[in-house]
Amino acid sequence: MFIVPQECQLFHFPLSFFNKKRIFDGHNGTAAAVFSRDHLLNHVLGAIPCGLGRDEWLHALPRALVAGFVKTDKEFQSKGQTSGTTATFVIVDRWTVTVASVGDSRCILDTQGGAVSELTVDHRLEENAEERERVTASGGEVGRLSIFGGTEIGPLRCWPGGLCLSRSIGDMDVGEFIVPIPFVKQVKLSAVGGRLIIASDGVWDAISSDMAAKSCRGLPAELAARQVVKEALRTRGLKDDTTCIVVDIIPPDNTVQPATPPKKYNKLRSLFFRRKSHKSAAKLSKKLSAVGIVEELFEEGSAILAERLGSEDSNGPSMSGLFICAVCQVDLAASEGISVHAGSIFSTSSKPWQGPFLCADCCNKKDAMEGKRPSGVKVT
Numbered sequence: 163m164f165i166v167p168q169e170c171q172l173f174h175f176p177l178s179f180f181n182k183k184r185i186f187d188g189h190n191g192t193a194a195a196v197f198s199r200d201h202l203l204n205h206v207l208g209a210i211p212c213g214l215g216r217d218e219w220l221h222a223l224p225r226a227l228v229a230g231f232v233k234t235d236k237e238f239q240s241k242g243q244t245s246g247t248t249a250t251f252v253i254v255d256r257w258t259v260t261v262a263s264v265g266d267s268r269c270i271l272d273t274q275g276g277a278v279s280e281l282t283v284d285h286r287l288e289e290n291a292e293e294r295e296r297v298t299a300s301g302g303e304v305g306r307l308s309i310f311g312g313t314e315i316g317p318l319r320c321w322p323g324g325l326c327l328s329r330s331i332g333d334m335d336v337g338e339f340i341v342p343i344p345f346v347k348q349v350k351l352s353a354v355g356g357r358l359i360i361a362s363d364g365v366w367d368a369i370s371s372d373m374a375a376k377s378c379r380g381l382p383a384e385l386a387a388r389q390v391v392k393e394a395l396r397t398r399g400l401k402d403d404t405t406c407i408v409v410d411i412i413p414p415d416n417t418v419q420p421a422t423p424p425k426k427y428n429k430l431r432s433l434f435f436r437r438k439s440h441k442s443a444a445k446l447s448k449k450l451s452a453v454g455i456v457e458e459l460f461e462e463g464s465a466i467l468a469e470r471l472g473s474e475d476s477n478g479p480s481m482s483g484l485f486i487c488a489v490c491q492v493d494l495a496a497s498e499g500i501s502v503h504a505g506s507i508f509s510t511s512s513k514p515w516q517g518p519f520l521c522a523d524c525c526n527k528k529d530a531m532e533g534k535r536p537s538g539v540k541v542t
């Protein structure tokens with residue numbers, strides 16, 4: 163696998179009010195990772211209506227992330243290149259953290275209370291039964307690599323193509339049921355803040371989320387990121403795919419990271435973390451919410467576009483006088499728009515003439531992602 167060079171991965175945009183980090187871990191070449199780095203942000207921002215207040219903007223973000231990911235994938239595939247990439251995109255606005263991801267570059271949250279939770283899910287066929295079912299139902303075949311003599315080796319992959327991931331950007335040589343629709347989670351931290359650790363799969367193959375968080379507590383962000391990679395290398399000894407970004411979200415009057423010496427911290431750590439936690443991220447999040455440390459604002463991982471774009475008709479003609487494609491944002495004549503709910507068995511309560519609307523091209527893509535037409539076959 164290829165990772166976009168370090169200097170390109172870290173972005174710190176002074177864009178109005180938010181802060182953003184992202185990791186793209188490419189495979190079969192770097193083209194998809196580079197393309198996503200260059201276009202994903204603009205495609206997400208382009209899907210957010212203009213003139214929103216801060217809270218409305220944050221509210222619109224999860225849907226815009228879905229549109230931006232799909233548009234980026236569609237544009238990249240239209241270039242005819244075959245590479246693919248994971249994408250983990252983190253937007254921090256004050257205490258609100260929004261994470262969108264496809265693939266297996268994980269983002270975890272470590273709060274001052276000591277609880278570690280995962281803000282992404284791993285889209286790996288080996289570990290994600292739900293995704294295996296979806297891919298199979300959409301016409302993909304899931305199985306292991308078969309070597310001479312019929313022995314099966316390695317993780318579960320999707321065929322054709324042999325990709326281990328169930329979601330990615332790019333990858334036009336695998337079926338279109340390998341979708342770019344991201345898992346999105348939005349949480350609000352308490353005023354004590356927290357630490358985000360975003361890393362590619364090489365880190366998570368070597369160490370658990372808990373281990374990563376614990377290994378770098380007390381260190382400033384930059385050193386912490388290096389420490390996590392070091393810990394992963396120490397455990398597994400491999401050097402590929404081990405990229406890590408650490409973001410500290412700390413109160414503004416406390417801009418210097420608390421300089422707790424690691425030694426002192428060890429005592430605290432042994433108090434907090436003696437019991438080895440096997441709880442799922444969901445359970446941990448619940449626990450966090452219960453003690454008021456982290457408030458869950460939004461979580462959705464469905465691969466069905468109609469479910470992700472919702473039934474609000476904010477892009478309908480009542481707002482702007484024009485229809486706009488909810489994915490690629492092109493203007494549509496009234497006769498051109500196809501409801502995202504048209505012909506969908508997943509949204510029986512919605513009316514097929516309601517928005518959001520898609521252009522013919524995006525509708526085509528939607529059908530392909532849901533396995534309604536053979537991958538790569540264009541309906542004209």
Ligand SMILES: [Zn+2]
Nearest residue numbers: 487490521524
């Ligand atoms: Zn479109």
